[in-house]
Amino acid sequence: MTAVETWLTAAHDDRLRAGLTRRTDVRRHPKSRAGLLDLASNDYLGLSADPRLRAAAIRAVEEYGTGAGASRVVTGTAGCHAELEAELARLTGRPACLVFSTGYAANIGVLTALGSPDTLLISDAHVHASLIDGARLSRSPVEICPHNDLAALERLLRDRVQPRAVVVVESIYSVLGDATDLRRAAALCAEYDAFLVVDEAHGIGVAGQGRGLVHAAGLADAPHVIVTATLSKALGTQGGAVLGTPLLREHLVNTARTFIFDTGLAPAAAAGAAEACRIIAAEPGRVAALHEVASVIAGAAGVPLAPGAVQSIPADSADQAVAAADRLHEEGILVGCFRPPSVPDGVSRLRLVARAGVDVEGAERAARLAARWSRAGAAVSV
Ligand SMILES: Cc1ncc(COP(=O)(O)O)c(C=O)c1O
Structure with a gap:
């Protein structure tokens, strides 16, 4: 292995040990989102497909x-x-x-x-x-x-x-x-x-x-x-x-x-x-619809309602956050998974984004599951 490869391999191994590797999986691309409940993207008003x-x-x-x-x-x-x-x-x-x-x-x-x-x-x-x-x-x-x-x-x-x-x-x-x-x-x-x-x-x-x-x-x-x-x-x-x-x-x-x-x-x-x-x-109804979804998510997850689209659910660890996000994906639900260094307070979390036009009942169920699965021990076998 060259010195440069050794350097990058060591950095990769450090990230892996800390549970902090990032992925660019194609499954998160909009084209592969059909049939999934997307509570991860920042397309807050659903306009990217308008x-x-x-x-x-x-x-x-x-x-x-x-x-x-x-x-x-x-x-x-x-x-x-x-x-x-x-x-x-x-x-x-x-x-x-x-x-x-x-x-x-x-x-x-x-x-x-x-x-x-x-x-x-x-x-x-x-x-x-x-x-x-x-x-x-x-x-x-x-x-x-x-x-x-x-x-x-x-x-x-x-x-x-x-x-x-x-x-x-x-x-x-x-x-x-x-x-x-x-x-x-x-x-x-x-x-x-x-x-x-x-x-x-x-x-x-x-x-x-x-x-x-x-x-x-x-x-x-x-x-x-x-x-x-x-x-x-x-x-x-x-x-x-x-x-x-x-x-x-x-x-x-x-x-x-x-x-x-x-x-x-x-x-x-x-x-x-x-x-x-x-x-x-x-069309002010679009923004109002987003806020309705936001309050459903916050209520179901038991977190204080944040003023915008982003509702944040703290996880017990980085690994727990990843496991919960993966399990939600298996259920057909996309959520954001934020870990250090992308979290300003050092607390790993699931980030559920309220978006106009998403299925409100689905968002409520997703928020309930996200809150449960982000706690240590509850995890991913539910
Ligand atoms: C607060 C904030 N500012 C700036 C940006 C960067 O915007 P853009 O994706 O258009 O480069 C982002 C995007 O993630 C953001 O969240």
Whole structure:
């Protein structure tokens, strides 16, 4: 074995011993999901299979081709990008929007564009990997704020030595499913002259009749609040966005490296997501259906109802979580299985996603089984 193979084999063996290997099984691909109860994907409103999105995507391919062909600042901006930016701004009530090729790129883009050695970046302890990576690349000093601890946030803002500050949170957290008190966080940021970056990956299409938690908190017009979004969850396609003032948009177009040096979003994804925005605004029943499923799942699992789609059931161990997820799969139920390092509090868990249009009775049974099987000893022979 070469030295490199020895190195990778040792890393693989460590993961195996800790029960932390990840898989990319084809069975989890949408095409193989027929007949399964999908409580794992982030297609919260079931829009990824909506014929109207498909038709919009096909029209865009016919009009613009399959790829944008270049960076948005070279020749890669097409009418579908401008249309999507207008639809996203309309849905969320924000003054301006800039679309990126993924939510990951949007988060890295905004934090690196705002960061500098004299800008303190204060990041909630539970934020997504893309925000952690953005903070690392931002050249800013970084403080990690204990999760959802606004008293600690105020101390960090008040005691900072840097002239500028950027606070980074998620509106609804992706693994635990809990929310930020955005009104209080935004008020603190206004008081201490800081930007508040809110990742609405799990808020848009879910909270505030689908317009997001920032809109629901009455902050759509707040110029110091910046929203980031993904198009790959409730909006059913692929891509990302930053929403804020026209001045912020102009700053990002000129400084966000993941925008400038990245090929523009594929036209099919842009047109599909624009159609999703229109559907969310026109059909509030979809969002209401999602919340009905969420309360059924939380009730059946005996966990507190989380404000978004994600309902989180703690497991007794990583192995228990995997065994429970596998057993549920045998029952025809797909759930997320999150283990370290993907769990911010170190607790392995099953993540059940409430989605509009799923079988409500099936979701109730799935939640009951998930809660039972994630406990040690109860396990997988039931
Ligand atoms: C909170 C959060 N932010 C950002 C992202 C990245 O979005 P995308 O998948 O569009 O890159 C995700 C996706 O998993 C997420 O959960």
